[in-house]
Amino acid sequence: MRLLSIILVVLLSVSAVQAQDNRRKVIIDDEGFALMHLMLLQAPDVDVLGITTVSGNVWANRATAMALRGLEIAGRTDVPVVQGATYPLLNSEKLTDRWEALYGKLTWKGAWMKQWVEPTQQSTPPYFGPDDPVHLPEGDPTTKPADEIAANFLIRMVRRYPGEVTIIACGPLTNLALAQRLDPAFAALARELVYMGGSLNPRQTLDNVSAEQFAREFVNTPRREFNMRFDPEAASIVSRSPWRKITIVPVDPSTDTQRTRALLDRMAKAAPPTLATYIGAMEPGFPLWDEIAAGVWLDPGMISRREMLFIDYNTQFGPGYGDMLSWHRDYRPDLGEQPAEVVRTIDTKRLEALMVRLMGERRKAD
Template structure:
């Protein structure tokens, strides 16, 4: 009996210690709602302070509606959604058309995408204008976004919780650049920045058609990636801001991953009925770009290779506009570049396992 009482006391002490452990605060800055958001929302040790939206793959108004509806499906309407920048700082659809006439076609143009340059396995998204009405296939949200600007929300949160807020950005970095220009202390008040963007030298790592479709983009343009290319000026501002820590997830590790039908089926089987229907309706075949960013933050042991590099982005309107620039410390130009942990490879199998496991947290207890 004494041994049993001791064990019970020990378990109680461990449970109380776990309960007293502060949850990690995070803001998700992105252009929609998908698996990355669900991973962070379902992680038991994470407090999602809010989702800020930005134009990237979709216009900001559409991204906001997607985030609101996704939170409704996930039964997490307690998380605020704050709409951000509709347009990049300088880049535009017209400038991109002019750039393509001079330097060649871009593979993906996000909200400006009208058709693929060549046949591809992925569907072509419908084209909308920045102020077109939003009618989502998964149903329109009944909740509303906060009456605030994303850049102001970001500043307010890092000032409310100095040194505690991680920002995970998975779209163009326009909101973060605006926040930094509005408040020069913004980056230094955050705990860290984790962002999916940039490209070093990706190579096809999976032997299937979908993987080949994506990997071909980098054969002749190894340093170009959409999130950065959409707003290169914002990316350069953010890369040179005084963050306490920066983790960059470039395209490179994503070529060994895929949102396969098998993975979606496993996640749907693990999730609650509402989330299962949402997950099952997602289009397969894409790499796990944003999910890697969430995964390596949740579990850094997923990383199998990383480097410390000084990073910036080319903001000169020319053939290398938006390309990633990187240096080892002795070679950097010294114009404010910050050291960043750049993720080169990850354990894709363990990432999938983590994703499936997190979806199980959505089931009613």
């Protein structure tokens, strides 16, 4: 009987190890910490190898602090945070000021944002410099980032797990471009790239002022989107790198979505107490940009319309700087553009249901 018990324990241990090994490996490359990160961290079949940070909505040092603190709140300090690029490859705050003087005002400038051009319901974020001390409203992290550069970490992980690592990028693509330039085999060694960025021809579909305020950015400039506009040169490098598979979530499907107070309350109710407080404090009124990227990777069945296109980004310093460029196969310039599955529409209710369900996964595991 004792021998049988020992054998059973061994078999269960082997089964647990196999289950761990079968989890899908992912690296999150982003400029902060939000619901998208929680979705991937909570998913039981996902192994988050690390979070790499980059400047975009905020500077990289602030994004790193936000990720560290978010992981502490989520009880996932086992996940390393690796700080990445502070500056875009070529673009800069001064260049953006010069561009605006020539071609008009940008709706959102991320870390360079000082005020909205016109009144909006969304709060105006405080302005910081790239080296300013970081103090977060939710408390400063006690954990520290990994002693490594994000581009090197990305290369190291795809070389450790060739063909297994998905990279989900929801900010500017600077880290990925640097990794590709450092190691030309980088993109081909990854399993796939999923990123939120670019814009084709979004149309406002929700009948409320809050969402409309964000859609106004695309009325006259439908091909411009912040992540790619912040570092167009990086976006172009990544678009022409030899990935095995690329999935792009442009702005277009996000106009059907919104981070409403009701959705946040549903998620908070499903989450454990520490996460519930964190989720409940989030500001409502934003589309679910990054959450779509995580959602379509976790559940591709929520994609209701997709299109295969060849994608690049405009790197000429003119009125279309950073705009998304797209072609069907026979019309592409053939300068290295890669085919990408572009998500056009999704099942919004299915995404929201997934978000709520995932918030309860950790409680079940406990």
